[in-house]
Amino acid sequence: MVLKASHLKIYNFKINRTKVMQKLEAIRQQIDKLDLKLLEIIAKRSTEIDKINKIKQAERQEAFDPNREQEILNRLHKHNKSLYNSAEIGSIYKAIFKASIMLQHRLREKVEN
Numbered sequence: 300m301v302l303k304a305s306h307l308k309i310y311n312f313k314i315n316r317t318k319v320m321q322k323l324e325a326i327r328q329q330i331d332k333l334d335l336k337l338l339e340i341i342a343k344r345s346t347e348i349d350k351i352n353k354i355k356q357a358e359r360q361e362a363f364d365p366n367r368e369q370e371i372l373n374r375l376h377k378h379n380k381s382l383y384n385s386a387e388i389g390s391i392y393k394a395i396f397k398a399s400i401m402l403q404h405r406l407r408e409k410v411e412n
């Protein structure tokens with residue numbers, strides 16, 4: 300078989316694709332590791348939420364505290380060095396606050412029942 304320029308082109312294309320896919324896989328492995336670290340931090344945060352919830356429940360305070368949320372967001376925006384902008388960090392944290400409020404409500408139900 301005669302090796303033509305077009306064959307070489309296809310060969311190079313396949314090699315480059317494989318390299319790109321390997322890079323993608325390596326980056327995804329990094330993300331998987333970071334996700335496990337994040338999950339650990341989220342778990343630690345949830346035990347602090349549990350502690351705060353017990354105090355607030357005893358004090359008959361609501362789970363939702365908008366002033367505290369704003370205070371946290373302001374500090375995070377000030378320190379944010381990531382590629383995510385303030386709005387994007389805000390949306391991540393709003394999801395965390397929402398989950399924290401759901402958690403507090405669920406923990407309160409358990410105590411009441």
Ligand SMILES: O=C(O)C(=O)C[C@]1(C(=O)O)C=C[C@@H](O)C=C1
Nearest residue numbers: 362363364365367368396399400
């Ligand atoms: O600091 C509190 O009072 C909390 O309940 C914790 C927390 C949070 O996740 O940081 C959760 C819900 C509130 O709206 C504000 C903050």
